[in-house]
Amino acid sequence: MSTQSYALLSVEMRGAVAVVGLNRPEKRNAINDPLIDEICAFFASPPKDARVVVLHGHGPHFSAGLDLAEHRDREAFEVMMHSQKWHRTFHHVQMGGLPVVSALKGAVVGGGLELATSTHVRVAEPSTFYALPEGQRGIFVGGGGSVRIARIIGAGRMAEMMLTGHAYNAQEGQGMGLSHHLVGEGEALPKAVELAERIAANAPLTNYAIINALPRIADMSQGDGLFAESLMAAMTQTSPEAKNRMRAFLEGKAAKAGS
C-alpha cells in the first residue's frame, strides 16, 4: 500500500513521518465514499517506513464532515453500512498502530471532528472552529463521535453542540480538550510535523502501547485496567530497546524530561 497513489489524499514521507493531506479543498474536504475509502486504505496499511502520521487538510479548512450531496438518497441499511465503514476507518486511525498528529484549521465540523478526535495529538490554528451541525441537517453522528467526542468534551456538551449547532472557536476548543496545542495562523502543520518527529524518536512499542492500551483501559473496570496496565508495563520494560534507553539515561547520555 505504501506505493499506492491516491486521488483525494496527498501522501508525502518526511523521514519517518508520513504527512497525509485531505485533498478535496473545493468541497472543503467533505468526506465522500472515495475519500473515506482512501483514508481507510492508508491507515489500514501505512507505508512501511512510517512511524508517525501527520494528518491535515488542503485549503483553508480541515474538513466539512460528511459529504451531504452523496448522502441524500440513502436508505436505512445503506446508512448503517456507511456508518460502520467510517467506524472501521477511524478505528484504523486511532488504533492502527501509528500515532497520528492532526493539524487543524477552519472548519472541523461533523465527521471532520469525528476524524480529528480519532487522532492522538491535535494542533489547532486560530481560524479553527468546531461544530456539530447534525441537528440542523436532521441527521445524527455516525463516525464514532458519540463515543470519541463525548469522551473528550462530555456527553452533555456534545448534546449542546448537536442541539444548538453552536460553533466553538479555537481558543474555546483548546479549553475543552479538542486541541492540545494552539499555534499561530499557518503554524499548525509545521508544529504537527515537529511533534511527530519527537514522537517518532520514542520506542515504537511504547507508542503502540500508549495508543492501543489507554483507550481500552478507559473502558475497563478499575481492576481490569490495572491488570492491563501491568501487562503493558511488563511488555515494554523488558524490551531490549527499553533497557538501552534506560541505561543511556543513567549514563547521562539521554535527554532529560521536559527538554
Ligand code: 1HE
Ligand atoms: C459540501 C460540504 C459538505 C461544503 N458536503 N458539500 N457538514 C456540514 O453541515 C458543513 C457544511 N459546510 C459548511 O457549513 C461550509 O461549507 C463551511 C463552513 C465548511 C465552509 O464554508 P465556505 O463558505 O468556505 O464554503 P461553501 O461555499 O459553503 O462550500 C464550498 C463548496 O463545498 C460548495 O460546493 P459548490 O459546488 O457549490 O462549490 C459546498 O456545497 C461544498 N460543501 N461542505 C457536501 N459537508 C458519518 S456522520 C457525520 C455527520 C456530519 O458530518 S454532519 C455535518 C455535515
